[in-house]
Amino acid sequence: xxxxxxxxxxxxxxxxxxxxxxxxxxxxxxxxxxxxxxxxxxxxxxxxxxxxxxxxxxxxxxxxxxxxxxxxxxxxxxxxxxxxxxxxxxxxxxxxxxxxxxxxxxxxxxxxxxxxxxxxxxxxxxxxxxxxxxxxxxxxxxxxxxxxxxxxxxxxxxxxxxxxxxxxxxxxxxxxxxxxxxxxxxxxxxxxxxxxxxxxxxxxxxxxxxxxxxxxxxxxxxxxxxxxxxxxxxxxxxxxxxxxxxxxxxxxxxxxxxxxxxxxxxxxxxxxxxxxxxxxxxxxxxxxxxxxxxxxxxxxxxxxxxxxxxxx
Numbered sequence: 001x002x003x004x005x006x007x008x009x010x011x012x013x014x015x016x017x018x019x020x021x022x023x024x025x026x027x028x029x030x031x032x033x034x035x036x037x038x039x040x041x042x043x044x045x046x047x048x049x050x051x052x053x054x055x056x057x058x059x060x061x062x063x064x065x066x067x068x069x070x071x072x073x074x075x076x077x078x079x080x081x082x083x084x085x086x087x088x089x090x091x092x093x094x095x096x097x098x099x100x101x102x103x104x105x106x107x108x109x110x111x112x113x114x115x116x117x118x119x120x121x122x123x124x125x126x127x128x129x130x131x132x133x134x135x136x137x138x139x140x141x142x143x144x145x146x147x148x149x150x151x152x153x154x155x156x157x158x159x160x161x162x163x164x165x166x167x168x169x170x171x172x173x174x175x176x177x178x179x180x181x182x183x184x185x186x187x188x189x190x191x192x193x194x195x196x197x198x199x200x201x202x203x204x205x206x207x208x209x210x211x212x213x214x215x216x217x218x219x220x221x222x223x224x225x226x227x228x229x230x231x232x233x234x235x236x237x238x239x240x241x242x243x244x245x246x247x248x249x250x251x252x253x254x255x256x257x258x259x260x261x262x263x264x265x266x267x268x269x270x271x272x273x274x275x276x277x278x279x280x281x282x283x284x285x286x287x288x289x290x291x292x293x294x295x296x297x298x299x300x301x302x303x304x305x306x307x308x309x310x311x312x
Contacts, residue, residue, distance in 0.1 A: 010112040013169055018123040018162045024299040025127035028306035030095065030200060030228070058086050093200055094135040094151045097122050097161070098191060100205035100232075101168035102143045103175045109236035112294045115172055118204045118232050119165045120298045125202055126158045137194070140164045141187050142171060143178040148190065180209050188217040197224040204230045207278060219285040229282060229289040231275070238271040240264060 059072050062082035075083040099122045105115035122138070129136040130153070137151030138161035147164040149157065195201060201221055207229070210218075221227055240258045247256050257263060279289045290305045292298060 007173070010116055011108070012113075012173075013116045013119045013166060015159075015162055015166050018119060018166065019159075021120055021123040021299075022127045025124045025131060028128065028302045030125065030128060030132075030202070030306070059083050060086060093132075093198065094137070094195075095125075095129045095200045095202065096137050096139060096151060096191065096195055097125055097129075098139045098187070098201065098203040098205075099141070099165055099168075100203075101140060101165065101172065102180060102209075103172070103177055104206055104208050105232070106172040106175060107234055107237075108294045109234050110295050114206055114232045114234055114294055115169055117292060117294050117298060118230075119162075119169055121204050121230060121232070121292055121302075122165060123158075123162055124299060124302065125204075126161055130155060130158055137161070138164065139187065139191060139194070140168050141183070142168050143175060143180050144183055146183075146187050146190065148194065150194075181211065184209065184214055185217070188214055188221070191221060192217070195221065195225050199225040201225055201227045202230065203227065204232065206232050215281060218282075218287070222285050222287050227287045229287060231278075231289060231291045232294070233271075233291060234294045238268055240267050 059075050060083065062071060062076075062084045066084045070085045072083045072085045099118055101115050101118065105113065105118060107114055108116070126136050126138070133153070135151035135153045136158060138147075138149040140147045140149075140161070147168070149161045149164060151157075191201060203218070218227060218229075240256060240263070242264075243258050245256055245258060246253055275291070282289050292301050292305075
């Protein structure tokens with residue numbers, strides 16, 4: 001777009017670029033029952049993820065070959081005849097993808113901005129959900145407002161989600177730091193209103209401005225739904241350049257000596273400690289968290305996190 005010609009490539013994304021991600025949505029799954037052992041959702045991390053689940057259908061007389069684990073002992077004792085509970089697979093697992101396109105996401109030091117990577121991750125996840133036959137919706141937010149796209153089972157709805165992401169993504173060129181707390185709390189409340197139970201909520205953000213009350217709200221969502229958090233980060237947020245440079249914001253500037261090993265180690269330790277605290281807090285609520293950087297291809301990182309599965 002001409003209005004973005006002054007910006008380097010990959011600062012912004014486009015609908016065309018996001019649509020190209022559709023063919024990449026085949027080597028991983030967000031459903032718990034399809035996870036490989038090397039997936040973040042495998043084992044104890046997946047213990048709370050419900051997958052598609054099973055719905056109770058009826059109790060009937062036991063037939064040779066039925067799974068004895070499904071015997072209904074109360075009915076059996078009352079009728080003096082062996083009865084078994086019959087289940088059918090739940091037909092859908094609606095997914096809501098929450099995408100951060102706020103001011104703090106408008107940063108990238110090497111390849112892409114965090115906002116662009118978040119957009120790509122959302123696109124791949126949306127197409128993956130669609131390929132697995134579930135409804136997918138979106139909530140795309142900036143610093144002061146948000147867009148909601150209700151979950152539907154259609155490619156047209158995914159395009160609508162991607163269009164909103166692109167719109168918010170391009171608005172970042174005019175964004176300014178704001179008091180984000182009130183907006184974020186409204187967004188989480190909106191998520192509460194959208195999801196009922198047995199949803200999968202995927203939140204894609206850098207999580208740098210999430211206070212304790214928001215974390216508790218996310219935990220509240222997880223009581224009746226599955227929640228997965230994707231933290232997008234840039235390498236420079238962990239490793240400062242090995243040189244002297246000036247860093248600043250709208251209020252002040254400081255000179256940093258990146259050649260100082262102590263400063264380097266403290267900077268890395270600060271990032272790692274903060275992420276570990278965030279991850280451990282989420283683990284208390286059995287909410288998986290995984291990291292996606294702005295350098296490596298998003299699809300490769302997803303394969304690493306979730307494990308490769310057969311294409312559907």
